[in-house]
Amino acid sequence: MTVPRVPPITFAHRGAMARERENTLPAFELALRLGASGLESDAWVTSDGVVVLDHDGVVGPRFGRRPIAQVPRAELPAHVPSLAELYAACGTDFELSLDVKDPAAFEPVVAAVRAGGEPGRTWLCHPSLPVVTRWRGLASDVRLVDSTRVSRLQDGVRGRARTLADRGIDAVNLHWLDWTPIYVRLFHEVGVHAFGWDAQSRSSIDRLLATGVDAVYGNHVDRLVAAVARLG
Template identity: 55%
Template sequence: MTVRQQPLHAPPILFAHRGASAHERENTLAAFGRAIELGATGIESDVWITSDGVAVLDHDGTIGTLRKRPISACRRDELPDHIPTLDQLYDLIGADVHLSLDLKDPEALDAVLLSARRVGAAARLWLCFHEWTALAEWRDRAHDVRLVDSTRLRSMERGPERRAAQLRAAGIDAVNLHQSEWTGGNVAVFHRFGRFALGWDAQFDRLIERLLHMGLDGVYSNHVDRLTESAAPYV
């Protein structure tokens, strides 16, 4: 391995992707609870807003099989029981666990902020979106949470260094890339601009170790048991 780099966020955050999704049904209270039992220090999920203004957690954002309906067109009481609300998740995990939310519907932003602030968890909320310019527009509204640019290298028209500079200027805290796109050099670039480096889809022991050795500030995995065991020397 190359020389070990230190993370900006120490210790690095161990995010359970959609909860302990290799162990329980994804994005359910059972998966989130299991993740905490296995030692995750962060939870990841996807958030939508119902027609009656409730922030709920689901990946696809639709219900039904033959005739699918978007969650945005449904009331909370019309959703299947396995889809939890964000408030239910916070009631389960409290304010001390990091929470990374993929904002699938921008209309959910205010409800998400309200839920996080209700329990004093805003400082540990990592709000992810695929358009950094939109994140920049939300900075004032979301002044007390971490904003995360979820992107790919091919979307950085002028390269990682330019993107890192743009994120710093806009007050966006972090960048989240697929694990295959992280190198020690890319981590160093974003750290030089004071931006946190997050990596998703880390499913195997050696890969998790490699990412943490590079100095990533947070790693996402479905396999929370592997994540916590591999991360032991780094946390």
């Protein structure tokens, strides 16, 4: 049985992107100053092995876009931070959620987290359950998250909860509209955390938090923090 996180984690989606350029050090720093307890980004690995934070994983002009995996760190735009630079600027006293969209980047990301961060407070996410399951066999110290939608669960909510528990996956991340108190309870009963993403308006954040989820992702840090405060 998982005890709900109180207060729930407030993940600043790509930093305080409603006020600063997304996925930049100023956005991450501002998010923490505004009271976010977690940061969210996407992690990629450059051609020379540096873990960096960017949403799309491609850089360059419109007709000359290149995957970050094909670009050395020194040739990336100046606003793209490395994970090591995030730790240097912000420390490690926060939860960190990273979408690792390229499965090949998993091991370098874990190595960078171990070198400068807190593996036990790092949540690595992917939309493929087989991929996340394989990751569990590669690293036991980081947290793993199954990012999906209820409509994609061929095994149903109860079945997915049991599967994640059996495979040692720490959390499931669903769109805020998918969550109900019953669904949260089904995951908590087997020891899996419940995360909700894309909660942007005050009403959507309040509705999501009322289900008892353990974390909420949003672009508006001030709204997230205020909503958690309203929980008491």
